[in-house]
Amino acid sequence: MASTAEERPARVSGIDKIERRRVALAESALKTLGELGYARTSLREIANNSEFTHGVVHYYFRDKIDLISYCVRYYKTKCARRYDEVVETATSAAELATGFLGKMTQTLVEETPMHKLWYDLRAQSMFEEQLRPDVEEIDKLLEAMIWRILSRYADLTGTTPSVDAPTAYALVDGLFEQAVVGYAANPDKTPALLTDRLMQVLPKLVTA
Amino acid sequence: MASTAEERPARVSGIDKIERRRVALAESALKTLGELGYARTSLREIANNSEFTHGVVHYYFRDKIDLISYCVRYYKTKCARRYDEVVETATSAAELATGFLGKMTQTLVEETPMHKLWYDLRAQSMFEEQLRPDVEEIDKLLEAMIWRILSRYADLTGTTPSVDAPTAYALVDGLFEQAVVGYAANPDKTPALLTDRLMQVLPKLVTA
DNA sequence: GACTTTGTTTGACAGTTGTCAAGAAAATTC
DNA sequence: GAATTTTCTTGACAACTGTCAAACAAAGTC
Numbered sequence: 049m050a051s052t053a054e055e056r057p058a059r060v061s062g063i064d065k066i067e068r069r070r071v072a073l074a075e076s077a078l079k080t081l082g083e084l085g086y087a088r089t090s091l092r093e094i095a096n097n098s099e100f101t102h103g104v105v106h107y108y109f110r111d112k113i114d115l116i117s118y119c120v121r122y123y124k125t126k127c128a129r130r131y132d133e134v135v136e137t138a139t140s141a142a143e144l145a146t147g148f149l150g151k152m153t154q155t156l157v158e159e160t161p162m163h164k165l166w167y168d169l170r171a172q173s174m175f176e177e178q179l180r181p182d183v184e185e186i187d188k189l190l191e192a193m194i195w196r197i198l199s200r201y202a203d204l205t206g207t208t209p210s211v212d213a214p215t216a217y218a219l220v221d222g223l224f225e226q227a228v229v230g231y232a233a234n235p236d237k238t239p240a241l242l243t244d245r246l247m248q249v250l251p252k253l254v255t256a
Numbered sequence: 257m258a259s260t261a262e263e264r265p266a267r268v269s270g271i272d273k274i275e276r277r278r279v280a281l282a283e284s285a286l287k288t289l290g291e292l293g294y295a296r297t298s299l300r301e302i303a304n305n306s307e308f309t310h311g312v313v314h315y316y317f318r319d320k321i322d323l324i325s326y327c328v329r330y331y332k333t334k335c336a337r338r339y340d341e342v343v344e345t346a347t348s349a350a351e352l353a354t355g356f357l358g359k360m361t362q363t364l365v366e367e368t369p370m371h372k373l374w375y376d377l378r379a380q381s382m383f384e385e386q387l388r389p390d391v392e393e394i395d396k397l398l399e400a401m402i403w404r405i406l407s408r409y410a411d412l413t414g415t416t417p418s419v420d421a422p423t424a425y426a427l428v429d430g431l432f433e434q435a436v437v438g439y440a441a442n443p444d445k446t447p448a449l450l451t452d453r454l455m456q457v458l459p460k461l462v463t464a
Numbered sequence: 465g466a467c468t469t470t471g472t473t474t475g476a477c478a479g480t481t482g483t484c485a486a487g488a489a490a491a492t493t494c
Numbered sequence: 495g496a497a498t499t500t501t502c503t504t505g506a507c508a509a510c511t512g513t514c515a516a517a518c519a520a521a522g523t524c
Binding site: 084085086087088164167168170171172173174175176180183184187210211212214215217218219220221222223225226228229232233241245248249252253 | 292293294295296372375376378379380381382383384388391392395418419420422423425426427428429430431433434436437440441449453456457460461
């Protein structure tokens with residue numbers, strides 16, 4: 049839903065320009081959102097932390113939800129393919145596991161604000177209906193992502209997944225969310241703990 | 257942290273009265289918070305949905321965080337012992353499993369707002385440091401709760417848990433959170449799905 | 465029954481929020 | 495290079511926020 053794009057009589061090159069402006073705004077907004085969270089982030093705060101004025105935000109986005117919604121969808125396109133390379137290039141189960149866990153702890157550490165924001169927005173979507181379609185879409189993407197990994201893992205070990213895709217996603221996501229929440233209090237040990245726990249769990253998700 | 261209780265020169269009976277008032281305020285606040293979520297709930301909204309005026313809120317709580325903090329701790333005392341009876345009375349693994357799952361789907365359905373609020377607050381705690389100690393405490397309580405169930409389950413099946421307590425909690429919590437988020441969109445099928453998925457997973461958390 | 469303590473109401477404050485509109489500036493078109 | 499369209503700035507608005515304090519009511523104390 050939302051995010052009006054067409055409706056402007058401008059020439060073709062203008063649409064691209066508008067889209068690029070939108071992306072710039074979204075990137076700036078995501079930075080602020082990641083730091084402050086949904087509840088504490090205002091349009092003015094977003095504008096202040098960017099090179100734009102608060103009026104511009106309203107020129108490119110109908111309202112706040114439109115902006116957030118756009119941000120969420122923009123963000124999704126950058127993250128759900130994170131493990132694709134690992135899945136495609138791994139030639140053994142161990143290689144896949146270490147590659148997967150390496151990338152996962154890496155994004156946990158390097159993109160903490162984005163993950164915090166994601167769990168925040170998913171929680172908000174329980175109260176704000178307008179966010180629900182976007183959140184649902186991302187959840188599906190992430191579920192598919194986990195499923196690709198697990199399928200490949202099963203292939204490489206000569207086994208088959210012993211849980212369905214939604215279950216696998218919920219389990220892995222539970223561990224990852226725990227790590228994201230715990231990372232603030234304990235940034236040193238959390239990545240290793242996550243790795244350890246996923247290593248414990250992964251073999252249990254397949255059966256010979 | 258927070259929630260000033262002593263510091264009042266009142267007589268003993270007065271403290272109880274104050275505490276009872278606090279509880280009444282907290283219960284009212286929890287109702288509103290559960291419906292609207294943390295971000296959209298203001299002190300005035302809380303007061304409006306109660307028999308009190310917004311001034312009273314400030315008479316019993318130093319500020320907003322103090323109130324929320326109190327609410328969270330009050331809420332926790334009512335929920336982390338939810339499965340104790342089932343754990344103590346079950347005489348077989350099957351009985352324990354069905355009892356546990358029954359209670360879990362029941363609370364999912366009957367106390368949805370509270371669970372939504374919990375996940376919301378946990379997300380907020382990533383951005384609001386003052387909430388962190390309370391959230392951490394509840395998380396520990398819930399972890400212990402899950403661990404009691406899993407231990408008993410292992411006893412009754414003559415096995416031992418194959419994952420540690422934080423892992424078990426993260427896995428079960430992942431499934432439950434998925435159910436809470438999904439419940440809004442699909443209240444009919446979600447409880448059954450949760451039951452099914454937990455039934456798949458539970459046996460995998462123990463080894464002979 | 466006067467007096468003090470405790471509890472509550474009410475109204476106000478300063479700040480912030482999302483939203484919008486009028487007009488300046490820049491870009492584009494002819 | 496004038497006219498027009500697109501982009502941006504600025505300032506304003508109404509509503510809402512957390513907080514507080516002064517006036518008021520109730521209860522308890524001597």
